[in-house]
Amino acid sequence: MGQKRSTFLFSALCFGMAFLYIPMLLLIIYSFNYSKIVPVWGGWSLRWYKVLFESEEVWSALTLSLKIAVMNATFATLLGTLAGLALVRFGRFKGRTLFSGMITAPLVMPEVITGLSLLLLFITMAELIGWPGERGITTITIAHITFSMAYVAVIIQSRLAGMAQDLEEAAMDLGSKPIRVLVDITLPLLAPGMVAGWLLAFTLSLDDLVIASFVTGPGANTLPILIYSRIRLGLRPDINALATIIIVVVTIGVIIAGYLMLRQQKQRERDMQMAAQEVVKLDA
């Protein structure tokens, strides 16, 4: 019985892993394919990497995407943190429930609708006040901020809720005015949440195709828009190369983050064990 179940679990694991990783593996392999027609094997080669690096279009799309992602992440973290603070720490103000409901709406709203409504807003604004005159990097950034801010607010909210309020009260008791408490205590303790929020906002922005294609204008192609428009004309080997590079970068990032987190946790455990052992020694 036990044997049977473990075979079942093992095969389920294998299928799951295969389903997740075989497509990526294929992509990586085909990125080294010499042949111009993707599914036909033409031998190992770095040809498409060379094509990719020589392509002006890809580079400018990548720069645009990174620019938007950084701006978006920074502003979304700022606004999302403020929203989270307002929701958790400012007590019960009028309309709090409405506010907390509305701030999470972008999380559940279909992207198509968010994109469409933002496009309508930009067009109306251009008609009325003449800004934004041209859609592009600014409109995409604004659009991204609106939805990634909601994610940041949720992260900050949950971190704040888990953070005991007595630390802030203690600071106030020791003579800090509320703004000082925010700078000295709340923000340093929120820092990990803000970093997580920034990274999430960055990723969301880098990843977004739907909203960006609604609000973009002539000439402003983000990386996802570029990839999608090229793929529409059929599979292309240089896009495989680009995807492989992205996979490698992400993998390295995840490994570094995981290593740092593990090290920090181990250090913490060691510290706590040391403190406990000292007490035992003193008692003896």
Add this chain to the structure above:
Amino acid sequence: MSQQADNQDRPWLDPDAEPFIKVQGVTKKFGPFTAVDNVDLQIYRGELFCLLGGSGCGKTTLLRMLAGFETPTSGTIYIDGAEMSQVPPYERPVNMMFQSYALFPHMTVEQNVAYGLKRDGVAKADIAMRVSEMLKMVELTPFSKRKPHQLSGGQRQRVALARALVKQPKVLLLDEPLGALDKRLREQTQFELMNIQDQLGITFVVVTHDQEEAMTLSTRIAVMDEGRFVQIGTPTEIYESPDTRFVADFIGSANMFEGRIVENGADHVVVRVSDPRIEFFIDHGMSIKEGTKVWIAVRPEKIKISKNAPTESGANQIQGTVLGVGYLGNLSTYRVQAGSAKVVDVTHPNQSRPKGDRHAVDWDDQVYLSWDPSSAVVLTK
């Protein structure tokens, strides 16, 4: 003159003494719930005052109002003559030690203790000196560069104490200061706390639910229930002369008998109890009408237990059967069936060693219980 000298340690008895903390008609409501209900309280300089009560009795809310984290719905609070109820916590001459200690996890022990002084704009050299002095007092000098998570529970407690004391507040508020420590550390810390209070002469207000802690620490105790004070007094007063059945039962344990006043003399009162059928003779007069329903409380350790009948028969004694013996080493507790339904608890110090396994009083023994006329307390509510 002599009256004043007598009351130096007991300012609450001196009618001319000015209270240091004055709480007047303070009520705190959270929505429909009244946490603190129109209380008055005077605490004097240098006292170690305990607010004692079960959970939800309003003691913590009252403490938080003293600290400034809550504003009273109505009423006023004076600290050292200044009206405080609308003053924010960062402007009060008061510091608090939190139940959770609330140490800043991103600062070292030193930085934690220095924080309050820094906010007050004390000169750097002064800060360093006062922090190291304070750390020396709580014996944490070797740990000054550590972060809170690198400390044991007892050490964290001392950092919290040092941080709250370093600003030399007029009043130190302590929320369950020993609650998170194990029993041995508690007892040790308890005396340390009293020493520090004695050294610095700062007024301490302690919130606790632990009656033992309150009894050993405090100059006076206020027993709270449902947002009101049930009784305020010294530990001895609270224990030996409780005002109500609630206090008698909450502090220590008490055998409670329900009866009626049958005789009310100038220097004595007699109370007749129906179950078990006994008469209590109390050796002081009371202003109660005959026939009034009262309760008698007798502490278990005030009852004598013996297998021999007392030489005189009469009031303040009953006969019973031992239902159970709890041998605790230094003392034994006995449960004695006295009336048809009444079980009386008696504790007795084990002053002589039992012979072999035979105890002087054992299961199923017929025993006589008796007590002094001054031991029983008459309660009217």
